[in-house]
Amino acid sequence: MDERVERIKNKITAYPDFPKPGILFRDIFSVLQTPLVFHDLMAVLEEKVKSVCPDVDIIMGLDSRGFLFGAPLALSLNKPFVPVRKRGKLPGELKQVSYTLEYGTDVFEAQASSIKQGQKVVIVDDLLATGGSMKAASELVKEMGGVVALCLVCIELADLKGRDKLKDPCFPFMSDLNVEFMKDISFLLGLKIEFLSAILSYLSDTHLPYSPGALLSYLPDTHLRYLVLLTCTCLTHLALSCPTYLTLTCPTHLALPCPTYLTLTCLTHLALSCPTYLTLTWRSLALTLMPYLPVALLPTYLTLALLTWRYLALLT
Ligand SMILES: O=P(O)(O)OC[C@H]1O[C@H](OP(=O)(O)OP(=O)(O)O)[C@H](O)[C@@H]1O
Numbered sequence: 001m002d003e004r005v006e007r008i009k010n011k012i013t014a015y016p017d018f019p020k021p022g023i024l025f026r027d028i029f030s031v032l033q034t035p036l037v038f039h040d041l042m043a044v045l046e047e048k049v050k051s052v053c054p055d056v057d058i059i060m061g062l063d064s065r066g067f068l069f070g071a072p073l074a075l076s077l078n079k080p081f082v083p084v085r086k087r088g089k090l091p092g093e094l095k096q097v098s099y100t101l102e103y104g105t106d107v108f109e110a111q112a113s114s115i116k117q118g119q120k121v122v123i124v125d126d127l128l129a130t131g132g133s134m135k136a137a138s139e140l141v142k143e144m145g146g147v148v149a150l151c152l153v154c155i156e157l158a159d160l161k162g163r164d165k166l167k168d169p170c171f172p173f174m175s176d177l178n179v180e181f182m183k184d185i186s187f188l189l190g191l192k193i194e195f196l197s198a199i200l201s202y203l204s205d206t207h208l209p210y211s212p213g214a215l216l217s218y219l220p221d222t223h224l225r226y227l228v229l230l231t232c233t234c235l236t237h238l239a240l241s242c243p244t245y246l247t248l249t250c251p252t253h254l255a256l257p258c259p260t261y262l263t264l265t266c267l268t269h270l271a272l273s274c275p276t277y278l279t280l281t282w283r284s285l286a287l288t289l290m291p292y293l294p295v296a297l298l299p300t301y302l303t304l305a306l307l308t309w310r311y312l313a314l315l316t
Pocket residue numbers: 062063064065066100101102103125126127128129130131132133134162
C-alpha cells in the first residue's frame with residue numbers, strides 16, 4: 001500500500017457510539033493536526049483528480065468536512081471551489097435537494113449560478129457511509145447542468161455499500177467497515193472495539209495474502225458473512241502474531257455463540273500452527289468434518305478452507 005495512505009490511516013481515530021449509539025465515528029480532523037500527513041492526503045487527492053479528470057472545471061466540497069479538503073484541492077489545481085451547504089446557510093438564488101445519511105436526514109443547497117451548463121465537477125468529501133450525501137450532491141450538480149466527473153472521498157465504509165447508490169465514478173482511497181458487526185466481533189473475541197478497529201486497519205492488502213472483500217460474496221447471509229470472515233481474519237492475525245493468546249481465548253469466546261465456526265476457525269488455527277500436519281491431513285479432515293456441517297454452511301466452509309489454503313501457500 002502507498003506509504004502515504006498508511007500514514008493517513010494511522011491518524012484516523014474511531015470513536016464508538018458517536019454521535020448516536022451504534023455508530024463508529026471516524027474522526028478525520030486528527031489528520032489535519034499533522035502537517036506532513038495533511039500534505040500526504042492532499043497529494044493523494046490531487047494525483048487522483050489529475051489522472052482521472054485532468055480537464056475538471058470545478059471542485060465542489062460538501063458541508064462541512066468536505067470543505068477541509070475541497071478548498072485546498074481547488075487551490076492547488078487552480079480551479080474554482082463551489083460549496084454545497086446544509087439548508088439556510090447560503091445567500092442568493094439556490095438549488096436544493098433533500099437526502100438521508102448514516103445518522104439522519106438533511107437538505108443540501110448550492111448557489112444556482114455556481115455551475116455552468118456542461119462543466120465537469122469533482123465532488124469532494126471526507127467520508128462515504130450510506131452514500132446519501134454524495135448521491136444528493138451528484139443530483140444537485142446534474143440539476144444545475146453540470147457533469148459529475150468524479151466523487152472523491154477519503155474513507156469509504158464499505159459494508160454500507162454507499163458506492164452502489166452512485167451512478168458516477170467514485171474513488172475512496174481507504175476502505176473501512178461499519179460498526180454493527182464490529183460490535184459482534186469484538187464481543188465474540190473479547191476485544192475492545194478500538195483494538196479490533198486497529199487490527200482491521202492493519203489487515204490491509206500488504207499484510208494479507210488475500211483481500212477479504214473479494215471473498216465475501218461466497219458466504220451466506222450478510223451478518224454471518226462478516227462475522228465469519230472477520231473472526232477468521234482476526235484469529236488468523238492473532239495466531240500469527242500471538243499464538244498463545246489465541247489458544248487461551250479462542251474456545252471460550254467462540255464456543256457459545258457459534259460452535260460450528262469454532263471448528264472452522266480452529267482449522268485455520270491448526271493450519272497456522274502446524275501447516276505440515278494440515279497439508280498432509282487436510283483432505284481427510286475436511287471430508288470427516290463435512291457431514292457435520294449444515295448444508296447452508298458449505299459455502300462458508302469452502303471459503304474458510306480456501307483462506308486456509310491461501311495461508312498455507314504463503315507460509316510454506
Ligand atoms: O454517506 P452518508 O451516509 O451520506 O454520510 C457521509 C456524510 O456524513 C458526514 O457529514 P455530516 O452530515 O455528519 O456533516 P459534517 O461534515 O458537517 O460533520 C460526512 O462528512 C459525509 O458528508
